[in-house]
Amino acid sequence: MITFGKGNLRVPKWSKRVFMVAGGCTPFRKYFPEYKLEELVMIAYKMMLEDNALKLSPKEIKDSIQYCAYGEFADHFQDQLLCEAKIHDYLGLEPMWNNGIKTGGATGGAAVLNGAMAIASGYANCVLVAGWERMDEVDTRTGNFYIATAACKDFETRMGRIYSSYYAPMANRFAEQYNLSEVTRAKIAVKNRGYAVSNPNAQQPGRHTVEEVLASRMSAYPLRFLECCAMTAGAASVLLCDEEMAYKLSDTPCELFMAGGTHTLRVADRRPMEIPLLPNEEPGQYDKLLAESGRWPGFESFLAARFAAYMAYRMAGIKDPLEELDLVELHDAFTISDIQTYGDIGLRPYGQEPDYIESGDAYFGGKCPSNLSGGLLGTMHAVGATGIWQAAEVLWQVQGKYDHFHGLDRWWKRAGKQKPADYENLQVPNAKQGLWISHAGVGSHVTCGILRKAW
Amino acid sequence: MAQPFEGPLSTEYIGTPLDLFDDEKAWVVKWPRSMEHHHTYGMLTPFFKGLTEGKLLATKCVNPKCPHKSTWLPPRADCPDCYARTEWVQVPSEGKIYAYTMLDYTGIGIEMKAPYWQIDVEIKGVDTIFKGFLLRGKPVTGLPVKAMFRTKNPTHTILDICWVPKED
Ligand SMILES: [Zn+2]
Numbered sequence: 001m002i003t004f005g006k007g008n009l010r011v012p013k014w015s016k017r018v019f020m021v022a023g024g025c026t027p028f029r030k031y032f033p034e035y036k037l038e039e040l041v042m043i044a045y046k047m048m049l050e051d052n053a054l055k056l057s058p059k060e061i062k063d064s065i066q067y068c069a070y071g072e073f074a075d076h077f078q079d080q081l082l083c084e085a086k087i088h089d090y091l092g093l094e095p096m097w098n099n100g101i102k103t104g105g106a107t108g109g110a111a112v113l114n115g116a117m118a119i120a121s122g123y124a125n126c127v128l129v130a131g132w133e134r135m136d137e138v139d140t141r142t143g144n145f146y147i148a149t150a151a152c153k154d155f156e157t158r159m160g161r162i163y164s165s166y167y168a169p170m171a172n173r174f175a176e177q178y179n180l181s182e183v184t185r186a187k188i189a190v191k192n193r194g195y196a197v198s199n200p201n202a203q204q205p206g207r208h209t210v211e212e213v214l215a216s217r218m219s220a221y222p223l224r225f226l227e228c229c230a231m232t233a234g235a236a237s238v239l240l241c242d243e244e245m246a247y248k249l250s251d252t253p254c255e256l257f258m259a260g261g262t263h264t265l266r267v268a269d270r271r272p273m274e275i276p277l278l279p280n281e282e283p284g285q286y287d288k289l290l291a292e293s294g295r296w297p298g299f300e301s302f303l304a305a306r307f308a309a310y311m312a313y314r315m316a317g318i319k320d321p322l323e324e325l326d327l328v329e330l331h332d333a334f335t336i337s338d339i340q341t342y343g344d345i346g347l348r349p350y351g352q353e354p355d356y357i358e359s360g361d362a363y364f365g366g367k368c369p370s371n372l373s374g375g376l377l378g379t380m381h382a383v384g385a386t387g388i389w390q391a392a393e394v395l396w397q398v399q400g401k402y403d404h405f406h407g408l409d410r411w412w413k414r415a416g417k418q419k420p421a422d423y424e425n426l427q428v429p430n431a432k433q434g435l436w437i438s439h440a441g442v443g444s445h446v447t448c449g450i451l452r453k454a455w
Numbered sequence: 456m457a458q459p460f461e462g463p464l465s466t467e468y469i470g471t472p473l474d475l476f477d478d479e480k481a482w483v484v485k486w487p488r489s490m491e492h493h494h495t496y497g498m499l500t501p502f503f504k505g506l507t508e509g510k511l512l513a514t515k516c517v518n519p520k521c522p523h524k525s526t527w528l529p530p531r532a533d534c535p536d537c538y539a540r541t542e543w544v545q546v547p548s549e550g551k552i553y554a555y556t557m558l559d560y561t562g563i564g565i566e567m568k569a570p571y572w573q574i575d576v577e578i579k580g581v582d583t584i585f586k587g588f589l590l591r592g593k594p595v596t597g598l599p600v601k602a603m604f605r606t607k608n609p610t611h612t613i614l615d616i617c618w619v620p621k622e623d
Contacts, residue, residue: 002523034480144562154496155529155613159573159586161562168556169575176596220573221557268575268584271525299554299575299584 002273009276011314012259014120019246019253020451023392024048025236027201027415028380031136032233037078038090041132044235044385045091048392051405052239054249064245066124068098071111071131073383076146079137087130104150105333106260107131108236108387109438109447113258115240125242126249131384135231143231150441152266160220164228164334166442168220170267171336173299175222177292177351182222184354185335186213189226191363192332192371196378198424200411203232203380207422227335227377234382236389246454252399254451257316261307263297267442270297276310278346280320289351296350302443305344312435312448313346321346322361325368325450326431327397329390331439332375341437345448364426372397372426387438387447394434394451402427498532501543506615509604511548513581514541525582548602549621550578550585555594566614574618576600587613592620 024047026032026040035043049058056064068091070084080086084100103110108131115129135143148161160166174180190210196202208226216226239249246253264270272295275286290296297303309321318324328347332338339357343350347361347368361367373379373393380389396405403425405411412419431453438447473484496503505512514530516523518539525536526544534541554575561569572589590603599621609615 033478033483141561141563145564146562148562152529153494154499156586158566158612158614159588160558161565162558162560165556165558165561165573169554169573172556173554173596218557218559220559223556225560266529266583266586268586269527269529271523271582 002271004274004276011311013315014116016120016122017243018116018119018256019241019243019454020238020256020391020395021241021246021250021253022048022052022054022239023237023395024051025201025385025389025392026234028203028232028234028382030203030230030232032134033136037080037083037132037134038087040134040233041087041130041235041237042090044237045128045130048237048239053251055251056249061126061239061249062092064126065093065128066096066126067115067118068093068096068128068130069101069111069115069118070098071101071107071129071384071388073102073104073107073133074146076149077133077135077137077143083132087132091128093128103445104440105331105383106387106438106440106445106447107384108389108391109436109449110260110387110445111384112238112240112388112391112438112449113260113447116256116258119240119242125245127240128237129240129388130235130237131386131388132235133382133384134233135382136233140231156266162220164223165220166267167334167336168223170299170340170442171222171334174336174340177300178353180339180354182214183210184357185227185339186210187357188332188335188338189213189377191357192375193226193378195364195372195426196374197420197422198426199374199379199406200415200417200419201234201380202374202378204230204378205374206378223334223336229333229376229381232380232382234380234385236382236385236392238388238391238395251455253454254395254398255454256449256451257312258447258449259308259311259315260445260447261304261311262445263303263443265441265444267299270295270303272296273303275350276306278310278321279313279318280346281349286350301340301350302344302439302446304443304446305341305437305439305448308437308446308448309345312450316450316452318450321435322368325433325435327372327394327428327434328368328370329373329375329394329434329436330370331386331437332371332377333381333439335377337439338370338375341439345435345437364424364428369428372402372428387436390436390438391449391451394436397428397431398434398451398453400427400431499530502530503611503613503615506604507606507609507611509606511546511602511616512543513546515544516541523582526580528578528581528583528585546578546581550576550600552594552596552598552600553577553584554596555589566610574600576618587616587618590617590619592623
């Protein structure tokens, strides 16, 4: 049984409070030949500067930025090393320092965390976080090959060469251990793709049925195509500030609390360990579950997500996540990774994850809806941008701007689409606090960010 | 005074012109290439060599001060708990299926004929779980399996080990 060092469990403490004031993104598509990568990033950056009711002009904000954190998943996809330099130059932000951040699928979240650290430390008081990915230079199966290089090249990659095959064993194991039916999994795909219908930027919106999901082509048993996210081209950005700059720029800033956790690249290397308990859990609560399953996190759960939530809840003073969070954006790259995370972040105790869906809590109008943005399944997974775009979607919800950023005709026009007749305004009434999870590998890196209304 | 450097006086294009997809909105060029990587197995070389000799080798931390003294498969040369150098141990070439999936759609470069079963195997005395594939048969959780080794025409990769049902 692995236990954790006392010092390792110290809760992070910002030296200065950190705020998020603005977000931007591109439309998300499978294939985006009309723009070069830097042109896509400029679209997201300008939207962030111009459309978030900031009280300084874009030029004045540009003149205020002292640091940039840039997220990009894979040099393979961009086929360009030092993309950060190209983007930074294109945005005209020299000679201010930038860091390129790479933590697989959690790259976006990691970039936000890195930017927050720059604010918290006092290195900067105005930070641009931007991320991108263009996965459209290669065909889909070459893309699958590239992504599979994020499994261990010596011991795993040759076993599958498709990332769903590293999640699928966890799905089978989870189904057997925690009584998860494929119908519950399919409901997640239906829900998130359905919410994507109201997102003008969504790549894969659709009103599907559970039957359609289960009848879609098998990727790696039991995961079907409609349970897997797609490859995307696009970019996203958010603006972070210290307290003084936040209120100078915005009348609706949100305070940010954020931490990360990690675990092995190879899921099978995870030795049995103690469960770090969330504030709403009791010692001994999981004794029976551990006796039955034999090992935690096993193939069912993610230590990295649990550790990130353990820290972030304590930073934010959250005692009961389901009661205190008004919405969440989770990393639904696969239906199963979404479900696994419910237990890790305390939306349900371990072993009862499917109930978060079945109870209705996860839906719009429910106790704590998830992925109203359409998530990765419905809207996008331009990997380096994903965790940044999720943050922007949570920010806009807490600012009460869902309809502004999803309902206006200009956004539908920008995406080259017609606003659908069944568009729904998915604004959570009086949202005060939301969480987003950015997740890599089979749980190698996970960040947990919480945005709280601060006005 | 330094002599002027006698560089070339002209050059010429020796590449291969790129094909063009004339997309409606922008030019998109098609740029094929191939490359070769020389990848080392480093200190894990005995493991891969072992497969070609029909042996399943793991590493074990034998440092008496180590808090866990874990046995690792996949092996690792250094113990992450105490940073001692680990030692090679041969482990049973049999175990039980812990988890599984069936591969159907895969990325390019796949070396196994799909569809096939990928399995994770729990091995007695090993602290980790070991990924592999089932050569024949159908997996269920808990099914006893035994290893087979590709000692003839080895691939020199992890695909030199596979599993079959023990009762086979
Ligand atoms: Zn050791």
